[in-house]
Amino acid sequence: MRSEFNKAEQMPEELAVRIEDLSIKYKINVDTKKTLKNAVMRASKGEKVRMRVVEAVKHLTLDIPHGSVLGIVGANGAGKSTLMRAIAGILPPTEGRITVNGKISTLLALGVGFNPALSGRDNIILGGLASGMSRAEIESKTEEISDFAALPDGFIDMPVRTYSSGMYGRVAFSVAVNMTPDILLLDEALSAGDAAFKEKSFNRMRELCAEARTIVIVSHALQTVNDLCDSAIWLHKGTMLSKGNPEAIVDEYLKFLKVGTLPSNLEDM
């Protein structure tokens, strides 16, 4: 079985991402801390490490066309974040193949490795460089990113540790959406900021779609999935249970959870 991560190799041009029979398994140590000391102690007692194999994604096949917004729903532990990391090329497929056609920008966990001692401006530059942009490209976008994040006057040059959690999240989101990505991966990233910022974020994402860019969103805010996505998939314990129209998928998911359409499931976190 092949296990590969490829970039735009023999794939129809209209596709941004092609996932073929993807499985991701990894082993986790369920016993002790991962230290040399423990390894030596175990070896001296002739004990073996108890490992558990986690099958995070099982035989998933999916095509994501350019210019589409795909929502991924599912309970905790469904494999949503693992799938996003695999698409981003962060996690290797155990089996199967992922082919990506375009530049990816990610916002997979709030914080994105910001250094709290550095200013927002410095962190924007670092974030951009980490995503593969050149220094000149980032500097030309710094003001745009800063304006989009709507930071109070002067905050862009203050250490990030002085930011409120909302400001922090807004800068992280702003960096991700303003890097002119072909494919934008957002994992629970739409909670940043107030209602006004949320509206601005939605508009920006609609602009990206209009420019034929692709967005994949993982969210527990099911109303967001309904509002923004033009297709959705439901993952459960690593398996894709269904795929199709967002409203239908969200309904199906809610029925499965046996909670019905409660406001708590629909509100944007």
Next chain:
Amino acid sequence: MIPYLREFWRRRAFAIELSRFADKAEYLDSKLGKVWLVLNPLLLAMVYFLLVTVIRSGASKTSGLSTLAHILIELFTFYFASNCINGGALSITAGGRLILNQAFPRALLPLSSAISAFWAFLPTLPVYALVVLVGKLFFPHTQIPGLSFTYLWAPFIIACVGITGFGLGLLFATMNVYFRDTNKLLSYITRIWLYSSPVLWRPEILHGWHRIFLFINPLGPTLSATSEVWISGKAPTLAEIIGCLTWAALAVLIGGYFFISRERDFAVRI
């Protein structure tokens, strides 16, 4: 491997900027700031100089100056390598969020640590030059050379130290992902390594087959060549040059292979 190296090279600006910003963040709240980069090894060199002089029950003034100069330049060089290794070892586990969010060649993180170590090492050279210049004013008959063409060997030796340190940093960075106490062990290894390297003692004291101890030490040939160039005013011997190149190549090849073959596991292990 070739696409990886191509991507690694294309993204080198990220490693350089990461190093610059990490240094900026580290010294932002310190009043003495980057002065500590020089002050730390300088004070340590003074302590070791006193220790060595006491153990030797005193020394003549001229040999005292060359002992001080030897300890200074060797300690600065040794700390350059150990900072590459220690910083590199921690770079992956410390960069957890970045690793979980962005796909980039992970070897850029240990490279960034090696760049930081280089920038920390660079200001120590003028300090060494100043100590030797002032010393030569008071003790003009010292063996330490003034301006000399042998110093042209210094960039080669510094490059070998940096590459060896980076390679070993890759190795220990991978180990630290699997065993989180590797960096603690590394602090003991570094201490023992320091005493068994020609930093507090001159490489000339090893004769005959004992010189093998100099060459089985990854930093032995570079430290010996450092002493040759900066203290004796001679070009490194052929054996030292081969030793420097061999250890640099071995460290990068072994460390690089170990690191790259496991780096896609890092996001799961962190």
